[in-house]
Each structure stands twice: as structure tokens, then as C-alpha cells.
Amino acid sequence: MTAKPTPRTVLVTGGGGFIGSHLVERLTAEGASVVVVDNFSTGRRVNLAAVPSERVQIIDADVSTALPDLDPDAFDAIFHLAAAVGVRLVIEEPIRTIETNVHETSAILRFAATRATPLLLASTSEVYGKSTKTPFAEDDDVVYGPTTLHRWSYACSKAIDEYLALAYHREQGLPVTIARLFNTVGPRQVGAYGMVLPRFTAAALEGQPLQVHGDGKQTRCFCDVRDVVEQLLEIVERTECYGRVFNVGNDEPIDIESLAMLVIRTLGSDSAIEKVPYDKAFGAGFDDLRDRRPDLTRLRSVTGFTPRIDLQTTIRDLAASLAPVSPERA
Numbered sequence: 216m217t218a219k220p221t222p223r224t225v226l227v228t229g230g231g232g233f234i235g236s237h238l239v240e241r242l243t244a245e246g247a248s249v250v251v252v253d254n255f256s257t258g259r260r261v262n263l264a265a266v267p268s269e270r271v272q273i274i275d276a277d278v279s280t281a282l283p284d285l286d287p288d289a290f291d292a293i294f295h296l297a298a299a300v301g302v303r304l305v306i307e308e309p310i311r312t313i314e315t316n317v318h319e320t321s322a323i324l325r326f327a328a329t330r331a332t333p334l335l336l337a338s339t340s341e342v343y344g345k346s347t348k349t350p351f352a353e354d355d356d357v358v359y360g361p362t363t364l365h366r367w368s369y370a371c372s373k374a375i376d377e378y379l380a381l382a383y384h385r386e387q388g389l390p391v392t393i394a395r396l397f398n399t400v401g402p403r404q405v406g407a408y409g410m411v412l413p414r415f416t417a418a419a420l421e422g423q424p425l426q427v428h429g430d431g432k433q434t435r436c437f438c439d440v441r442d443v444v445e446q447l448l449e450i451v452e453r454t455e456c457y458g459r460v461f462n463v464g465n466d467e468p469i470d471i472e473s474l475a476m477l478v479i480r481t482l483g484s485d486s487a488i489e490k491v492p493y494d495k496a497f498g499a500g501f502d503d504l505r506d507r508r509p510d511l512t513r514l515r516s517v518t519g520f521t522p523r524i525d526l527q528t529t530i531r532d533l534a535a536s537l538a539p540v541s542p543e544r545a
Contacts, residue, residue: 397464
């Protein structure tokens with residue numbers, strides 16, 4: 216079936232974040248009214264500066280705090296993007312990571328279930344853990360490290376989110392769709408929480424060394440946020456997507472050292488590349504996945520997805536977005 220028109224009124228949690236703000240812009244551009252719930256712990260108000268004020272209501276609060284004052288009947292669809300994000304944040308603040316991901320997701324699922332509102336749950340490729348199988352398909356087994364390594368708390372918390380969402384679908388008929396995002400990148404993304412491409416891009420612009428963790432031969436697949444948003448909009452209300460998990464991203468891998476060289480070349484930078492051991496970057500015992508690539512068969516069978524924006528364009532657009540933000544606009 217074809218996707219329904221953009222819903223008239225939409226709730227976006229985490230709408231001040233990197234992906235959320237692009238989604239809000241896209242929704243309002245098509246005439247939707249959007250309610251954004253964001254505590255701005257990692258999101259930024261400036262990300263929503265271009266959104267018409269008459270089309271967006273911004274609630275500065277945790278999801279669970281804001282929901283009691285909202286009417287479930289008011290929304291045609293919900294996008295739940297609020298989460299603790301970034302490897303560095305996970306390592307440094309595991310309590311915040313676990314509680315944010317599990318508690319806030321539980322709250323939004325209960326809210327949506329009261330009126331069976333279509334809900335898109337943003338999950339992550341981290342859910343696959345450190346499985347050596349590649350590419351990752353949605354029904355593959357997952358493999359995590361021990362609970363003594365905080366590294367895996369994010370993956371486990373997002374897996375619990377998925378289990379809970381699918382349980383709401385089975386038990387209460389909630390029309391929920393899960394999108395496992397693979398390394399979404401683009402304008403407005405910041406490197407403060409460990410995101411590799413904005414970290415490389417900022418260093419290249421400043422002529423500083425690009426720090427590559429490990430030997431740099433680990434591979435990832437990067438997809439522009441604007442391509443990702445189109446897919447989220449495509450699948451949120453398709454009835455054939457309810458109760459299912461979809462990998463969303465690009466499936467063209469690049470190793471991290473090559474990514475660093477591409478950034479330097481694309482931006483005409485004279486920066487060097489510096490190899491940094493994982494233990495030095497993240498502490499002793501850090502466990503990383505060697506290769507992460509999605510199987511996009513399921514997504515393509517529904518939407519016919521082909522990425523439109525190449526990585527060099529993304530790098531240039533990301534660089535243009537990294538101008539300093541004044542404190543009053545942050």
C-alpha cells in the first residue's frame with residue numbers, strides 16, 4: 216500500500232536533537248503541526264530555529280513529565296526519538312543512559328496505546344551487539360559483552376525498548392514500527408558525545424589531527440539524516456510495517472581510517488591522522504564491533520529505498536553547519 220499523507224498533528228520526542236530537528240522541519244514543511252518534547256540535555260534549541268513558530272509547540276521537559284498534560288486524541292502519529300546517545304555519554308553516564316532509554320520509552324508506549332496511535336520507535340544498530348555476522352538482518356541473534364562493561368548498557372536498554380514495543384503490539388494492538396538506525400550523519404550533528412563524523416569534520420576545519428580509534432580498519436556504513444527522515448516518514452503509518460523491525464541506513468561500508476582521509480580530502484584540510492588506542496580513548500576494557508553493515512532487504516521490499524545523498528555531500532553540509540553557536544541560541 217502507499218503511505219498516508221503526512222499526519223496533521225504529530226508528537227516528536229527528542230525533536231530538538233540532530234535527527235529529530237530534521238524530522239520536525241520535514242513535517243512542518245508539509246503542513247503538519249508538531250509538538251516537540253525535549254529536555255535539551257543533548258538536543259539544542261537552535262536546531263529548531265528554521266521551523267515556523269506557528270507550526271511547532273516546544274515543551275522543555277522529560278517525556279514522562281510532559282505526557283500527563285497532553286491529550287492522546289490530539290495526535291495522528293508519534294515519533295519517539297528521545298534517548299541517551301553517543302558512545303562517550305554511555306561510558307560516562309550509564310545510569311542516565313539506562314533510565315532515560317527504558318523509563319521514557321515505557322511512558323510513550325503507554326501513552327500511544329491509549330488511542331492506538333501509530334508510533335515510530337527509533338532504535339539503533341547497537342542492538343546487534345558484537346555479533347560477527349555481516350550484514351545484520353533484523354531477525355539475527357544478538358551478542359553482548361558482560362554486564363561489568365558499561366559499553367553494552369546502551370545496546371541492552373534499546374533492546375528492552377524493542378521488546379517492550381513489540382509486546383504492546385502483540386498484547387494491545389499498538390501500531391508500532393521500529394527503525395534500527397545505522398550511523399546517521401549530517402548537518403547539526405555534534406561530536407561531543409563520541410560521534411565520529413562530526414568529530415573528524417570539526418578537527419579538519421580547525422587543522423587539528425583526526426583521532427582514529429584503534430587501527431582504523433573497523434568499518435561502518437553512514438547514511439545522511441535527510442535520507443533517513445524520508446524513510447521514517449515512509450514507514451510510520453504503513454499497516455504492513457506494524458509490529459516489525461526495519462534496518463534504516465546505508466549499506467556501503469567504509470573503514471574509519473578511510474573516512475578520516477575522505478574528510479581531509481573533501482574539506483581540503485592539512486590535518487594529520489592520529490591513531491589512538493581504545494583504552495586511551497574510552498578506558499580499559501572497551502569492546503568495539505569490527506564491522507557493522509545492515510541488510511536492507513526488508514526496508515527495500517517496502518519502500519524501494521536507495522540513498523540519494525553521497526558521503527562527500529554530507530561532509531560538506533556538516534562542515535557548513537558547524538559554525539559556532541552563540542550561548543543565547545544554544
